[in-house]
Amino acid sequence: MGLPIESFLPWLDIAGLSVFAASGALAAARKRLDFVGACFFALITATGGGTLRDILIGAPIFWMHDPAPAILCVVIAVAAWLVPLRWWPERALDWFDAAGLAAYAVYGAGKALHFGISPIPAIAAGIITACIGGVIRDITAGVPSILMRHELYVTAALAAASVFVGLTLAGMAAPWPALIGFGLGFAMRGAAIRWKLALPPHRGS
Numbered sequence: 001m002g003l004p005i006e007s008f009l010p011w012l013d014i015a016g017l018s019v020f021a022a023s024g025a026l027a028a029a030r031k032r033l034d035f036v037g038a039c040f041f042a043l044i045t046a047t048g049g050g051t052l053r054d055i056l057i058g059a060p061i062f063w064m065h066d067p068a069p070a071i072l073c074v075v076i077a078v079a080a081w082l083v084p085l086r087w088w089p090e091r092a093l094d095w096f097d098a099a100g101l102a103a104y105a106v107y108g109a110g111k112a113l114h115f116g117i118s119p120i121p122a123i124a125a126g127i128i129t130a131c132i133g134g135v136i137r138d139i140t141a142g143v144p145s146i147l148m149r150h151e152l153y154v155t156a157a158l159a160a161a162s163v164f165v166g167l168t169l170a171g172m173a174a175p176w177p178a179l180i181g182f183g184l185g186f187a188m189r190g191a192a193i194r195w196k197l198a199l200p201p202h203r204g205s
Contacts, residue, residue, distance in 0.1 A: 008175030016103035042077035049132035102185030126161030160185025
């Protein structure tokens with residue numbers, strides 16, 4: 001069934017799920033929602049991209065066949081909701097999102113390869129896995145989408161997924177493709193958060 005999933009990739013899945021769940025719960029806390037709302041935000045943020053990925057690659061939707069992801073989201077959401085907002089660093093949501101973006105870009109591409117998807121669509125699957133959850137979170141919270149901030153975001157997911165797929169197909173031994181892809185994606189997104197890095201915008205008319 002395609003390439004085997006590297007032993008390191010499931011850890012990226014757990015990491016991506018965890019930090020995206022935390023970012024969703026933090027977004028709910030900033031809206032002064034109750035803990036049920038925090039759990040809902042955590043679930044849609046952590047599972048949104050992976051759900052669309054699984055539909056597109058013809059895989060069983062991961063959280064519908066295993067209760068562990070939903071349970072993990074709830075546990076993290078409640079824990080994050082209980083922490084007073086004043087204890088969170090100002091840009092905690094952005095850094096959680098950066099870690100989730102890099103982890104899920106690599107994991108999503110790896111899962112697509114495992115299901116026999118060719119390299120270019122596998123990279124696209126990684127981008128979808130990484131980006132859609134954050135977009136759903138922002139839309140649901142009624143705030144401008146993270147894609148509208150004119151910072152490297154999709155580009156960081158593209159870099160992470162592309163490097164992972166390229167190194168994997170080149171025969172580099174695991175877990176290095178996943179580690180390098182994650183590191184690059186996180187570094188690019190982190191640099192964008194710190195220094196507002198962005199690609200040149202459209203010049204208009």
